[in-house]
Amino acid sequence: MYDLRQLRRALAQPRLLVRELNRLYHTRLHRRAYNPDGVDIVAEDWDTLIILDACRYDAFAARSDLPGTLERRRSRGSMTAEFLKANFDGRELHDTVYVTATPMFYWNRNRGDVDATFHAEINVWDEEGWDDEFHTVRPATMVERAKRAVEEYPNKRLLVHFVQPHFPAIGPTGREHPELNSLRVWDAIDSNELDLPDRVYRKAFVENLDAVLPHVRDLMETIEGKTVITADHGQMLGERSFPIPFREYGHPTGIYTDELLSVPWLTHQNGPRRTIVAEEPETREHGDETGPWDMTVEEDVVTDRLEDLGYLG
Template sequence: MALRHHLRKAREILSNEGPLETAKSAIRFVPIEVNNYIFRLRHGSGTYVMDEDWDNLLILDACRYDMFADQIDLDGALEPRISLGSSSEEFLERNFDSRACHDTVYVNANPYIPRLDLDRGTFHAVINCLEDWDPDLETVRPETVADAARDAHESFSNKRLVAHFMQPHHPFIGETGRDLTGTGLSIDSDGERDTVIWEYLESGDADASLETVWAAYKENLDIVLAEVESLLEDLEGKTVITADHGNLLGERLSPIPSRRKYGHPYGVHTPELVRVPWFICEGSERRDIRSDPPVESERASDSEIEKRLEALGYK
């Protein structure tokens, strides 16, 4: 998966910037791959989520383990797990590509599900929340995903349920976060996207301290956890709360050091990015799960998918 991604990016760089920039990009990735190899030796290859024991899997996008451990106040057991990806794209590819998960319904707010064609035959059904995109917040609200999960739980009572929330991933939607520059990626009057907060921090041009960004990031987590807590009351069976990946906030990669990094680039396996929470809520009596052929699901248009990815900082 990683090799395919790197080749795809290399072709894009070659087409847009020429062979010299392509060579520079390849050289920059050598120390990252060495670090990844050492990380895998120390921590293993990671968790395939579909092979684990759960009835409901609630995915919090870009949620660091350490932040979750500090903020969680629910009944359950917390474990650290190693995610298969450091970005949503890598997580989704490595967990679901070429797999038949026909005992599962996926309630989705992440544009990479349709971008990777995982809404076409991978699951029994995909419930698309991208149509309920909030144009002011430039994301899907957590209550939208929670309500769709409730409906899916009722309509598909004999299926495993995945609910993929976009928070705590930026844009920051709380009171602190909305005041920060670069919390979303609006398109300005010249047709160019605004700079995302991680790029501001990496360049040193942010108009807020790292402490303020941390506060906004935690605020996003608290907002989604409030919806998760309410949703748990309506779900039957064993529920796991986890994340697809984490986020860098100024850490340096190791053992080969780097400059300070922000955000969650594809294929960078470091604790802040791939060590994620695995919070187990045993819940009520287990559901009787069975597999059935996929049903046709509504999907966003290609142009909508690209706009959503851009608003979340993936373009």
């Protein structure tokens, strides 16, 4: 059911109405809460899984020269929250440490949308690694924190979730068009507040991908074991959605186009495999309370970060 606010917004922004009709086709008509044909990343064989947020398969295949065997896989979700729920909900991932530049898992789990626990969570977005200029976590910061995590947890699977190539745009195009790193870009397009040529969005997206790939290589060459590079979902950059063909931007939930579901799956082994052991989740002190790693972040910090990344407004 839709409330009055949602109906008014759809009438004011016809793009949202068309998108919702397409979403109903992909989800309600086929009775699915996520893409059941997508890869179950937890069940796959890896020691380190590197997630590049919003990384399309075609862009990765064209721009990457990373070592390993590249395959095309299908994601379980068209946006991060859907991906997290489809892969992690209902699981105790006590053999895994989650190093993340995005607050999406924290936000959705603490709202009750995802029920999952890791051995430890390292919220880089809550640490000094947040870049106030571009409102994101830089790739170099993520590499540094991931390397420390391997040293701290040598017998755990490591899940490293970069923001890039997801906007904000951190390359030259982002500097030329600051609206690409200070606005909710895709919402601004929906409301006709932003109307740049598609080539600008695509150039900014490619620059973000180019910015993160050298740092991914650094991790692959440093961390021993079997490493997989993938994405939580892809990105629409002006291609037409279906069944109603209209130009789509961003990564709306429940829209199962190739641009959103086709993701890279690059496998590479560097030296011996790590011995993985599951152990109870860690706890740490926070004020007068002791709780899991994921419950110690101030709520305003979480909302500020999500607003910077374009999820709240």
